[in-house]
Amino acid sequence: MSRILIENSRVWQEDGFARGQTLVLQDGRIAGLKPPAELERQPADRRIDGRGRYALPGFIDLHLHGSMGFDVMGGSPASLQGLCDFLIQGGLTSFLATTMTDSAERIKAALRVLTTFAERPGTPFLGVHIEGPYLNSAYRGSQSELHLREPKREEYMPWLSTGLIKMITMAPEIAGGASLMRDALAQGATVSIGHSGADYDAAARYFAAGARQVTHTFNGMPGIHHRQPGLFVAALENPDVTFQIIPDGIHVHPAVVRMLARLAGVERVVVITDAMLATGLGDGQYTMGDAVVTVKNGQARSPAGDLAGSTLTMEGALRNIMRFCDLSLAEALPMLTRVPARSIGMYPQKGSLQAGADADVVIWDEVLGTQATFIAGELVYQAKGQCAAAIADA
Ligand SMILES: [Zn+2]
Incomplete structure (x- = not known):
């Protein structure tokens, strides 16, 4: 039995914030909101004073390669733990x-x-997103040309049967793409189209056949032409399709991020970081697989000059997308919480503070950012200083 009370904060309630109520976390789940008077004499393991702060569902990043020198490829349990320890400091509870x-x-x-x-x-580790090797070489960006290949069942079925694969980014137009898409969908993975040259008609068919997301929209695909509307317009016309976007101001111009949010609506936008291992470390040269990546002014590029992921964090992404799109916290928040959760079939268990949801909670300060992070009701991170005093073991 564990019971945590988050008092005096503004608590996210799907379309805005509730005030004057206490958020109760019970045995790893959200138990709901209660009037403070009702809880005064009840026992609790911990009481948190969230005065002046928000209680938000933890951020969910569906597309993250690494941070702090740790890479998902070539990782060890210790390096993954190091990665997770960094991510929770930025309010991330699932990736x-x-x-x-x-x-x-x-x-x-x-x-x-x-x-x-x-x-x-x-830990915030929720599952795996397979990005490549089944991509269109013309739109590979910084993905290794040497290792791009056609999908073979004997290779990918063992991946899918691990039960960890929540998402696969693929170019369905390559040979064997249709079978891969069918197999991935049958295993419950969300199929996201990316690093693809699919034209409008082909893309419309792939979405009708069950593809449901676009990987880092506008990056790794042809742009929009009025006679060749392409993948983006086909996706826009299908209301079941959501759009990953990297709001670092480098991958996509802020005006185009704003256009996407207005055209598709925030309920169809999934904010991702596409963060690579240099995130949190700064400029320099880094080795990723066979490639050397140079980070300068926060931009990660391959020797050929292609963008090689970002150095964005979810906190930075939230602030950027609010600014780019002129949105309030309440308007922007779904793009980092319920929309990604829903797009992999995990809403409202994730991405919500409704009763019954997993108690993945961030105490958020508008100026200071993440002050505390809970995963499944466990306090996994607490900022030093100000907020530390506000968390008391009762
Ligand atoms: Zn990519």
């Missing part, structure tokens, strides 16, 4: 560890480590 185009052995090895790591309680 999909995103693999890269690489050799069969290296992808297999990464999945083996992730399978072991999945057993650990209290």
Whole structure:
């Protein structure tokens, strides 16, 4: 039995914030909101004074390769733990560890480590997003050309049967793409189209056949032309399709991020970081798989000059998208919480503070950012200083 009371905060309630009520976390789940007077004499393991702060569902990043020198590829349980320890400081409570185009052995090895790591309680690791190797080489960006290949069942079925794969980014137009898409959907993975040259008609067919997301929209695909509307317009016309976007102001111009949010609506936008291992470390040269990536002014680029992921965090992404799109916290928040959760079939268990949801909660300060992070009702991170005094073991 564990019971945590978050008092005096503004609590996210799906379309705005509730005030004057206490959020109760009970045995790893959200128990709901209660009037403070009702709870005064009741026992609690912890009371948190959230005065002047928000209680938000933890952020969910469906597309993240690494941070702080740790990479999902070539990782160990210790390096994954290091990655998780960094992510929770930024209010992230769920992420999909995103693999890269690489050799069969290296992808297999990464999945083996992730399978072991999945057993650990209290981490934000939610599952795996397979990005590549089944991509269109013309739109590969910084993904390894050497290791791009056609999908073969004997290679990908063992991946899918780990039960960890929540999402796959693929170019359905490549040979074998249709079978891969069918198999991935049958295993319950969300199919996201990306690093793809699919034209409008083909893309409309893939969405009708069950693809449900666009990977880092506008990056790794042809742009919009009035006679060749392409993947983006086909996706826009299908209300079941959601759009990943990297709001770092580098991958996509802020005006285009704003256009996407207005055209598709925030309920169809999934904010991702696409963060790579240099995130949190700063400029320099980094090795990723076979490639050397140079980070300058926060921009990660391959030797050919292609963008190689971002150095964005979810906190930065939230602030940016509010600014780019002129949105309030309440308007922007779904793009980092319920929309990603829903797009992988995990809403309202994740991405919500409704009764019954997993108690994945962030105490958020508008100026200071993340002050405390809970995963499944466990306090996994607490900022030093001001907020520390406000969390008391009762
Ligand atoms: Zn990519």
